[in-house]
Amino acid sequence: MSPYDPHAAQDRWLPVWESLDLYRAGRPGDGRPKRYILDMFPYPSGDLHMGHAEAFSVGDVVARYWMQHGYDVLHPIGWDSFGLPAENAAIQRGTAPADWTYTNIATQAESFRRFGISFDWSRRFNTSDPEYYRWTQWLFLRFYQRGLAYRKASPVNWCPNDQTVLANEQVIGGRCERCDALVTKKNLTQWYFRITDYADRLLADMAQLEGSWPDRVLLMQRNWIGRSTGAEVAFAIEGRDEPVTVFTTRPDTLFGATFFVVAADSALATELAAGDGHEEEFAAYLEQVKRTSDIERMASDRPKTGVFLGRYAVNPVNGELLPVYAADYVLADYGTGAIMAVPAHDQRDLDFARAFDLPVRVVVDTGEPDPAVTGVATVGDGVLVNSGEYDGLVKAAAIERITADLTARGGGQAAVNYRLRDWLLSRQRYWGCPIPIVHCPTCGEVPVPDDELPVRLPETGVDLTPRGVAPLETARDWVQTSCPGCGGDARRDADTMDTFVDSSWYYLRYCSPDYTDGPFDPAAVAEWMPVAQYTGGVEHAILHLLYSRFFTKVLYDMGLVGVVEPFAALLNQGFVIMNGSKMSKSKGNRVDLQAELARYGVDAIRITMLFAGPPEDDIDWADVSPAGSAKWLARVVRLTGDVGAGGGPAGAGSSGAQAGDPAVRQTTHRTIAAVTTQVEALRFNVAVARLMELTSALRRAIDASRAADASRAADPAVREGAEVLARLLSVLAPYTAEEAWARLGHDPAAGDSVHRAGWPVADPALVAVETVTCVVQVAGKVRDRLEVPVDVSADDLRVRALASAAVQRNLAGRDVRTVVVREPRLVNVVPA
RNA sequence: GCGAGAGUGGCGGAAUGGUAGACGCGUCGGACUUAGGAUCCGGUGCCUGCGGGCGUAGGGGUUCGAGUCCCCUCUCUCGCACCA
Numbered sequence: 055m056s057p058y059d060p061h062a063a064q065d066r067w068l069p070v071w072e073s074l075d076l077y078r079a080g081r082p083g084d085g086r087p088k089r090y091i092l093d094m095f096p097y098p099s100g101d102l103h104m105g106h107a108e109a110f111s112v113g114d115v116v117a118r119y120w121m122q123h124g125y126d127v128l129h130p131i132g133w134d135s136f137g138l139p140a141e142n143a144a145i146q147r148g149t150a151p152a153d154w155t156y157t158n159i160a161t162q163a164e165s166f167r168r169f170g171i172s173f174d175w176s177r178r179f180n181t182s183d184p185e186y187y188r189w190t191q192w193l194f195l196r197f198y199q200r201g202l203a204y205r206k207a208s209p210v211n212w213c214p215n216d217q218t219v220l221a222n223e224q225v226i227g228g229r230c231e232r233c234d235a236l237v238t239k240k241n242l243t244q245w246y247f248r249i250t251d252y253a254d255r256l257l258a259d260m261a262q263l264e265g266s267w268p269d270r271v272l273l274m275q276r277n278w279i280g281r282s283t284g285a286e287v288a289f290a291i292e293g294r295d296e297p298v299t300v301f302t303t304r305p306d307t308l309f310g311a312t313f314f315v316v317a318a319d320s321a322l323a324t325e326l327a328a329g330d331g332h333e334e335e336f337a338a339y340l341e342q343v344k345r346t347s348d349i350e351r352m353a354s355d356r357p358k359t360g361v362f363l364g365r366y367a368v369n370p371v372n373g374e375l376l377p378v379y380a381a382d383y384v385l386a387d388y389g390t391g392a393i394m395a396v397p398a399h400d401q402r403d404l405d406f407a408r409a410f411d412l413p414v415r416v417v418v419d420t421g422e423p424d425p426a427v428t429g430v431a432t433v434g435d436g437v438l439v440n441s442g443e444y445d446g447l448v449k450a451a452a453i454e455r456i457t458a459d460l461t462a463r464g465g466g467q468a469a470v471n472y473r474l475r476d477w478l479l480s481r482q483r484y485w486g487c488p489i490p491i492v493h494c495p496t497c498g499e500v501p502v503p504d505d506e507l508p509v510r511l512p513e514t515g516v517d518l519t520p521r522g523v524a525p526l527e528t529a530r531d532w533v534q535t536s537c538p539g540c541g542g543d544a545r546r547d548a549d550t551m552d553t554f555v556d557s558s559w560y561y562l563r564y565c566s567p568d569y570t571d572g573p574f575d576p577a578a579v580a581e582w583m584p585v586a587q588y589t590g591g592v593e594h595a596i597l598h599l600l601y602s603r604f605f606t607k608v609l610y611d612m613g614l615v616g617v618v619e620p621f622a623a624l625l626n627q628g629f630v631i632m633n634g635s636k637m638s639k640s641k642g643n644r645v646d647l648q649a650e651l652a653r654y655g656v657d658a659i660r661i662t663m664l665f666a667g668p669p670e671d672d673i674d675w676a677d678v679s680p681a682g683s684a685k686w687l688a689r690v691v692r693l694t695g696d697v698g699a700g701g702g703p704a705g706a707g708s709s710g711a712q713a714g715d716p717a718v719r720q721t722t723h724r725t726i727a728a729v730t731t732q733v734e735a736l737r738f739n740v741a742v743a744r745l746m747e748l749t750s751a752l753r754r755a756i757d758a759s760r761a762a763d764a765s766r767a768a769d770p771a772v773r774e775g776a777e778v779l780a781r782l783l784s785v786l787a788p789y790t791a792e793e794a795w796a797r798l799g800h801d802p803a804a805g806d807s808v809h810r811a812g813w814p815v816a817d818p819a820l821v822a823v824e825t826v827t828c829v830v831q832v833a834g835k836v837r838d839r840l841e842v843p844v845d846v847s848a849d850d851l852r853v854r855a856l857a858s859a860a861v862q863r864n865l866a867g868r869d870v871r872t873v874v875v876r877e878p879r880l881v882n883v884v885p886a
Numbered sequence: 887g888c889g890a891g892a893g894u895g896g897c898g899g900a901a902u903g904g905u906a907g908a909c910g911c912g913u914c915g916g917a918c919u920u921a922g923g924a925u926c927c928g929g930u931g932c933c934u935g936c937g938g939g940c941g942u943a944g945g946g947g948u949u950c951g952a953g954u955c956c957c958c959u960c961u962c963u964c965g966c967a968c969c970a
Contacts, residue, residue: 227967273890274965282969302970315970356968388969395970401887402968473969595965665910667899677898679911685925686910740900743909757926829905834951836905863937874950880904884950 058691060655060684063793068170070792070803076810077121077172079128080581086126090582091117092561092621094590094598097134098158102165104630104637104647105591108663108673112627112738113589114171115664118785119733120586121172122813128582130564131166131173133159135182136553138216138232141485145518151485152513155182165648169656170788172809177567181556182485186563188508189573190556191490193605195501196612198491202248203479205499209319209386210478212240217520218482219244221552222475223278223597231597239344245480245489245549249604253279253472256603259618266623268670271595278596280473285457287466289314289367289394291326291378298322298367301389301471304399305460306452309441310417311394312407314367314376315360317386318343323363326378332364336380343382358383358406369394370465371456372442381406389471401431417441418449477601479552484511484518484525486550494537494544503538509546524548557598558605561585561620572614579615584622592626599624625736628672630663645675657787658684664738664786687790690749690779694794696756697776714771716820721751722775723820729782730816742786748779773798777811784808830855831882832864848875855881 080088093113096106117129140151147154159180166173179186197203211220215235219242224231249256257279260272284303291298298316302308316323318340327336339361360381367376376394383402384393397407398416404425407414414426420436422428435449444452460466480489488509490502502509512532518525526548527533537544559573565582566575590598599621606620629636632643650659661683666673725748732741752775759769777798784791788809795808802808823844828851830838838860842851852875855861861883868885875881 270890270964277889277966280966280969284970300970304970358968383968383970385969393970400970402970405968471969473966592964665898671899674898677911679898682911737900739898740909743900746909827905831904831951834904834949839905872950874904876904880951882904882950 058688058790058793060657060687060789063789064168064170064656067789067792067802068168071170071807071809074802074805074807074810076807077127077129077174078176079126079130079174080578081126084126086124088128088581089120089125090128090561090565090585091120092128092130092564092585092588094588094594095132095134095557095560096162097137097139098155098162099139100158101161102169102647104645104650104675106162107169107647107659108630108669109589109591109627110166110169110171111660111663112625112669112736113587114660114788115733115738115785116587116589116736117172118788118809119813121809122781122785122811124812127172128177128564129172129174130177130567131163131171131175132178132560132564132567133162133180133182134553134557134560135159135180136187136486136550136556138218138483138485141483141518144485150513151518152182155180155485169651172788177564179563179567181487181553181560184508184510186560187487187556189563190487190551190559191502191507191509192504193559193573193609194487194551194555195490195504197247197608198501200608200612202251202608203245204248205243205245207241207243209239210242210244211237212242213237216483217522219478219480221478221554223477223600224552244478245551246476246478247604249477249601250472250474252604252607253281253474254470255607255618256474256600257281259603259607262619263622263624267621268592268624268626271592271599271624271626274595275600278474278600282471282473284469284471285453285460285466286390286469287370287394287460289370289376289392292366292368292375294326294365298392299390299466300392300394301469302394304396304453305456305466306438306441306444306447306449307396307399307417308369308371308394308456309438309444310396310398310415311369311374311376312397312413312415313395313403313410314378315381315384315393315395315403315406316363316378317384317391318360318380318382320386320391322391323380326363326365327380330364332362335361336363339380346382358402358409360406360410362410367394370460370463377412379406379410387475388473397431398425399431399433401433404429404431415440418452477552477604479555480549481552482522482524483520483550484516486553487556488526489547489549489551491547492535492537492544493547494539494542496542497537497539497544500537500539500544506538511550524550526550554598554601558601559609561602562609562615574614576614583615584617584620587623587625588621589625589627591629595626625669627669630673630675632674633676634674650680654680654684655687655789657687657790661687661742661787665742667739669736669738686746686749687787689753690783690790691794691797693749693752693756694776694780694797697752697773697798714769714774715755716771718751718755718769718771718775719817720820720823721748722771722778723816726778726782726814726816727821730813733785738786741782745779745782745786748775752776752779778814780808781811781814784811826878828855828878829880830858830861831880832861833885834882835864837861837864842878844878846878848877851875851877851881855883 093110117127121127135155140155143154144151194203211225213220213230213235215233225237228237230237282303285305286299286301288297288299327333360379363378363380365378367378369376395403397404397414399418417440418436419439420432420434422432425431438444438447438452457468488511490509492500494500512529515529516525517528533546533548535544535546562574562579566578569575602620607618609615610618632645637644658680662678662680666678725744728744729741752772755772780791780794791808792802796802800806825841826844828840828842829836838858840854852873865885870883871886872884
């Protein structure tokens, strides 16, 4: 038999699989149970890289596993193909963004094809296809009609490098998520999705995901939404008609308020500073605040700054006059942009009070030293003091009582606040989904009628150079339009949508990619959703996953989908790194996927990634051995070649007595059981280890039988083991498994592919063991080992253990206090 | 600063509270070879007087028994970063 050439196997089997059309999902009348396995679709940045290979290998194992189990598996692929890199490449090279994008898609698609992923290619689409973004626009308009899409003027995150605004979720540590440039603020009118309306549901429905999503992702989302409960309290301002409401989580500390702060960059601050002789000082301060970068502002140990506005607020509980300051440690866009300051019990307020020499009054006695002296605010529980009728209450009771009393008097009420902000979705770039709104001087914002969708991107006449205004503004013929309402001259909205809008519903489109009566066929969505297993990088822990959850809930409310959570289970695979750090051009530590594939073959690379460790851990390519993986795969093929085509199929799990070495059969069936468990637990590294053990066991069996009788045909148990090995391997290393299958006498080209062979079933009788090694301890230390029947009695085991020479030697004449017996595996003799 | 998670051989990593180190890499020895960076077989946590002793970041605790559970300390990683 020829040695194993993985590249020849790839060339041999890929066309066979394609002609068998193995991975098509949802054929009419297919009654098998359905299962949706999804990988986060790629952005077409160039060719596939090591990270893609890992992520998609993991997803492919899961998809193939359920296919072998007899499920009708939907495992689709497409491209998240709108986005900035296409535009930047276009500006640099003078090619159209579409050309760059679709060329890269073709490259990646071909790489995926050769990588042998079990995709249903018939469902492929790209978010930049007009047939797709037509429905993105349609969904935007449904959101708009429901009041969930709106425009407002507000200070927004601005990336000076990409020349566009960014959503809060796209600012990481004060920098642009995409290009790492420092983000600044700008006052602009932009489109938003009202995701804050769904904050509570996004929080509550996480209960459904508990246990099947990584804990840390749920925690990150919880923190991002940042729900906090407390009260809104109205403070009258001297000389102002309307009171100013503040939000506080500590209404119990109301008597400890000694000053009042409004966000310097809020309209309220400007208003309160007017007149009164404090105007100039405030204006100077505001200038200074505006010049402070977000990065500087974020340093929480920065000294507190602010200016007195010459005004006073009235504490509603005791009528005290509180001086009003403008400061930048209060944020304009959280709560009401104004706070009551309680320096004794809030560190930030205390820092400010010490800087401005304001009084500090303890109202909750926590037993800790005076904050005015120590400079450390006390935030724990305690008994109320200096709080009038509330003195003596503990924190929780005081919060309840004071909130109730405020509510009764009309001066406040219980309230909830969120850290989450509405999703800023408009972008001042070209290569994205146009916003289907027309601005009419007479009618205002007018939705483009459904039957005029899609609003297509103009292919010519656009100046792509980023200048801070939407490039589409330069497409004059495109922008000029007539109002769908009154027919008069009007202008198209020239912003495009955040690409995260495109990816917030693509998993629904896969269910019916060619549907023309809506974004998706509700019947198809009902069949497939939710996604049973979603795989992708943890970088989307908040962004894509939060947005998709939001979209699903809105669509649920519209009656279009029947689930409120799109992804039942989530796996965040780790990154592939090199020599301890992320691969990058500048570090010169990039590993080229195509070069690795050319050297070791597809399956060796897949096995290397799967065997390196649990899928959520990073893989340091310097620590792993593709050569070792290739060696094992070659051993598997050699083994099946040695077993050969003779003897006819001996399918595991089929009825009837099986001949052959019982020890080999036990190993085979225990491997089936172990690999099944490990694959379902996504412990592919352990599954591979078990298959390596089976390989070695079968090898030993073959060599032993040859030594005994050179002419003897392969033991049927060895044949059974080899077939099982190929079938189990089919989900991990599809080419090698097919090659092994063929060498065992099957003819994939005639339809007898290992990928149709099904998952073997372990025979419980063979998985069960009849004898086990019992560990005998003296004082908790292992002193002897006994081979005992699995059903040995406790009494019998105790007698045997005590009779052990090693036990007696270690007892050294001491009396036995107790004997702990955990039959059949352990006895612990405890000396007095 | 706050929150979360993790520390196991030379390395990647296995271990329902019950044999620590499965499997692999590396390494050492052997076989086969003109040769081998191919292939195959075997050893490989550390120490040892060969009885055994010590070992899962460090220290304490619970338990007959702890890598696993609890407390403290150290280190690393990730998330948030003035959110009232």
